[in-house]
Amino acid sequence: MRQRPVDPIAASAFGLEAPSPEHPLADEQTQAAAPRGPLSITSSPLCTESVVDLLYDVIDPELGVNIVDLGLLRGVEVGDDGAVKIDMALTTPGCPLGGYIDEEIRSCLAQLPQVREMAVNVGFEPPWDPTQMTDAGREQLGWL
Amino acid sequence: VALSPSAAKRRAPLMGLALVALFAGLWGGLIRLGLVSTTAVASASEAHGPLMALGFLGTLISLERAVALGRWWSYAAPLATGLGAIATLASAPGELGPALVTVGGFVLLADHAVLQRIAPSLHNALMGLGALAWCAAGIAWLDGADVSRVAPLMAGFLVLTIVGERLELTRVTPRPRYAAGLLLVAVAVFAAGLIVSLPAEGVGVRIAGAGLIAQAAWLARYDVARRTVRKPGATRFMALALLAGYVWLLVGGLLWAIDASMLDGSAYDAQLHAVFLGFVMSMVFAHAPVIVPAVLRRPLPFNRAFYAHLSLLHGSLALRVIGGDLAGSVVLWQWGGALNEVAIVLFLVASGAALVRARHGARGAAVRPARGPQAGHEVAIRSAP
Numbered sequence: 001m002r003q004r005p006v007d008p009i010a011a012s013a014f015g016l017e018a019p020s021p022e023h024p025l026a027d028e029q030t031q032a033a034a035p036r037g038p039l040s041i042t043s044s045p046l047c048t049e050s051v052v053d054l055l056y057d058v059i060d061p062e063l064g065v066n067i068v069d070l071g072l073l074r075g076v077e078v079g080d081d082g083a084v085k086i087d088m089a090l091t092t093p094g095c096p097l098g099g100y101i102d103e104e105i106r107s108c109l110a111q112l113p114q115v116r117e118m119a120v121n122v123g124f125e126p127p128w129d130p131t132q133m134t135d136a137g138r139e140q141l142g143w144l
Numbered sequence: 145v146a147l148s149p150s151a152a153k154r155r156a157p158l159m160g161l162a163l164v165a166l167f168a169g170l171w172g173g174l175i176r177l178g179l180v181s182t183t184a185v186a187s188a189s190e191a192h193g194p195l196m197a198l199g200f201l202g203t204l205i206s207l208e209r210a211v212a213l214g215r216w217w218s219y220a221a222p223l224a225t226g227l228g229a230i231a232t233l234a235s236a237p238g239e240l241g242p243a244l245v246t247v248g249g250f251v252l253l254a255d256h257a258v259l260q261r262i263a264p265s266l267h268n269a270l271m272g273l274g275a276l277a278w279c280a281a282g283i284a285w286l287d288g289a290d291v292s293r294v295a296p297l298m299a300g301f302l303v304l305t306i307v308g309e310r311l312e313l314t315r316v317t318p319r320p321r322y323a324a325g326l327l328l329v330a331v332a333v334f335a336a337g338l339i340v341s342l343p344a345e346g347v348g349v350r351i352a353g354a355g356l357i358a359q360a361a362w363l364a365r366y367d368v369a370r371r372t373v374r375k376p377g378a379t380r381f382m383a384l385a386l387l388a389g390y391v392w393l394l395v396g397g398l399l400w401a402i403d404a405s406m407l408d409g410s411a412y413d414a415q416l417h418a419v420f421l422g423f424v425m426s427m428v429f430a431h432a433p434v435i436v437p438a439v440l441r442r443p444l445p446f447n448r449a450f451y452a453h454l455s456l457l458h459g460s461l462a463l464r465v466i467g468g469d470l471a472g473s474v475v476l477w478q479w480g481g482a483l484n485e486v487a488i489v490l491f492l493v494a495s496g497a498a499l500v501r502a503r504h505g506a507r508g509a510a511v512r513p514a515r516g517p518q519a520g521h522e523v524a525i526r527s528a529p
Binding site for chain 1: 209212213256259263268271312313315316318368371375376377382435439443
C-alpha cells in the first residue's frame with residue numbers, strides 16, 4: 001500500500017515528528033518493494049504514523065476534506081497492547097457528524113489488524129477555528 | 145466494527161415515527177391533489193402541512209440534535225413530536241396532537257439553550273430562533289388557528305434551522321467580516337415579517353418574503369457549496385442539492401413578497417412548496433448520507449443513482465409551480481404534485497437500498513481496499529461500486 005507522508009503541520013499538532021528518512025514509511029524504495037494492498041500494513045508494527053496515515057481517508061463528506069487537514073484530529077495514542085485512542089474535535093457541539101466520523105474512523109482503522117481496541121473521544125475544548133486547519137486543508141477551502 | 149450499538153437501536157423507532165408522519169403527510173397530499181377518490185384518514189389532508197413540516201421534519205431535526213447533544217431528555221423532542229403526529233392523524237381528543245408537537249418544539253428550544261451555554265455562537269442562536277418559531281407555530285395551531293396562518297411560522301422553523309447550520313459551515317471558508325452582519329439583517333427582516341404575520345398576515349408575509357430573498361442571496365454568495373461543488377462524489381451531490389435549494393428559496397421569497405395571499409389557492413400552493421419542497425426537502429436529500437449514519441450508526445454510501453430523486457424533485461416542482469400554479473393547469477399541478485411524492489418515495493427506496501447494500505458489503509469485506517491520496521474521498525464515503 002502506498003503510504004502518505006505525515007503532514008509536518010498535522011504531525012506537530014499531534015506531538016509527532018514527521019517521518020525521518022530512516023523511517024520505513026518514508027522510504028519509497030522499501031514501499032515499492034513491499035507487496036501492495038492492505039496486507040503490507042500488517043507487516044509493519046502498529047505505530048502512530050500508520051494510524052494517522054489512515055485517518056487521512058476519513059473525509060467530511062460535506063466539505064470533501066479529510067479530518068486531519070480540517071484540524072479536527074487532536075491526538076492519537078497507540079498502546080503496546082494494540083489499543084488506539086483518538087481525540088478529535090467537531091466544528092461545533094451541535095454538529096451531528098460525530099457519530100458518522102466515529103464510524104468512519106473505526107471502519108478505516110479496521111484495516112490494521114494489530115488494532116485490538118479503539119476509543120474515539122470527541123471534545124470541544126479548545127473550540128475549533130479555521131486556524132487549526134493545515135495548509136493543505138486551507139488551500140482546498142480557498143484560504144491560500 | 146460495531147455498526148449498530150444499542151443506542152442506535154433505540155433511535156430507530158424515533159426515525160420510524162418520523163416516517164409514519166411523512167407517509168401520512170404524503171397521503172394527505174394525494175387527497176389535496178384530488179388524486180385519490182377515497183377520503184380515508186381525512187385528518188392527513190387537513191393536517192398535511194404540520195405533518196410534513198413538524199411531524200416529519202421536526203421529529204427528524206430534533207432527533208439529529210438529540211444525537212449531537214447526547215442528553216437523554218433531548219430525545220423527548222422527537223418522541224413527543226412523532227407521537228403528536230400520530231395523535232393528530234387519529235384526531236385524538238383535547239388537541240392532544242398539536243399539544244405534543246408543541247412540547248417537542250420547546251424541548252428543541254431547550255437543546256439550543258444548552259448548546260448556547262456550552263459554546264455560545266450566532267449559528268446556534270439562529271437555530272434556537274428557528275425552534276422558537278416552531279413553538280409559536282405549535283401554540284397558534286393549538287389555539288385553533290388555520291394551518292395557512294401557521295405555515296409562515298413552520299417555514300420560519302425550517303429556514304432558520306437550515307440557515308444556522310449553513311452559517312456554521314461557512315466558517316471553514318474565508319469570508320469578509322461584514323458577512324455575518326448581512327445575514328443578521330436578512331434574518332431580522334424575516335423574523336419581523338413572521339411576527340407581523342400573526343396580527344397582519346398580508347403585510348407580514350410580504351416582509352418575511354423580503355427576508356427570504358435576502359437569506360437566499362446570502363447563501364448563494366457565501367455558502368461553502370459554491371466551492372465544494374467542484375469536488376467529486378457525495379460532496380458534489382450535496383453541493384448541487386444545496387445550490388438548487390437556494391434557487392427555490394429565492395423563488396419562494398419572491399412569491400411571498402409579490403403575492404402575500406397565504407390562503408388556499410394556487411399562489412398559496414406555490415409559495416409553500418417552493419420553500420418546503422424546493423429548499424427544505426432538497427436539504428434533506430443532500431444530508432441523508434450524513435444524518436442517517438449519524439442516527440442509525442449504519443453507513444449510507446453515496447450512490448450516483450441519488451441524482452435520480454434529486455432531479456425528479458426539482459423537475460417536478462418546476463412543473464407544479466410553473467405549469468400548475470402560475471400557468472393555471474390543473475393537470476400539470478396534479479402531475480407535478482404526484483411526481484413530487486414519487487421523488488420522496490424514490491429517495492426513501494434509494495436510501496434504504498444503500499443501507500442494505502452497505503450492510504451486506506460490510507459482512508463480505510472486512511478490509512477496505514487501499515486508496516491513493518486523491519481517491520481518499522471515495523474511501524470515506526464508501527461509494528458503492
